[in-house]
Amino acid sequence: MTSATKTYFEIQLDQLLKEHYLPEYYYVQVRQSKAFMERYLSEKIELEKIASTAFMSRFHYTRIFKKVYGLSPRQYLKDLRMNKGKELLKQGLTITQVCFDVGYDSLPTFCNAFKKATGFSPGEYQHRNKSNPE
């Protein structure tokens, strides 16, 4: 689409992209690290390792990730794990199995994190979603 046929909105987007966005390669690198977290969320993964998949130092990576996605990589990974946990609980897996499948090695830590994220304990969440299936 040429600029003559672009809408006002798209022209604004072009300007934003030019003046305020990071260079394209940053997005590509950070995306790689995001894919890495999605793939290995069931394992214990350190921030250094995640940052290395984006070819950045830990501190630079954390700053860039937050700028791109609006939250820290640690929080992103936690959200990812909680969402996966919700999915597995709905499927009827045991809480212990879910805990290990989403990368936690301590049941109390998983239960606390789950309650903080969803407002329900894993057991309550599973019960509600079994009696009220989506």
Add this chain to the structure above:
Amino acid sequence: MIKIHVTSVPVDNQDKALKFYTEKLGFIKKTEVPMGEYKWLTVVSPNEQNGVELLLEPMAFEPARVYQKALKDAGIPYTSFMVADVAKEHERLTGLGVTFSMEPREMGPVKMAILDDSCGNNIQLVQML
């Protein structure tokens, strides 16, 4: 914990909108309650049928009509929906006769496209990259 229960798009014709949002976009009708000339009409995502409802709200207030038209003419989306793959949705919807004012393009961490909902609004489809 507070949460979003319903959000809305203004539509020029509720029956036409229901057809578009269900048959083309793929939402499912959740509630249809007659309210005089209009109705309380909501749709939901098939994957989140107990999630946020989208109210297809009748456009019956003249100043709002002016606002809606100004957004439409400027190509500004009224609201935005998340999809897994913008390019695939674009292809599928184009095949169903839906028109786009903006083809899929990357914008930092997202890919997006803008379609015409045929009820007076531009709707943005977003994919997180």
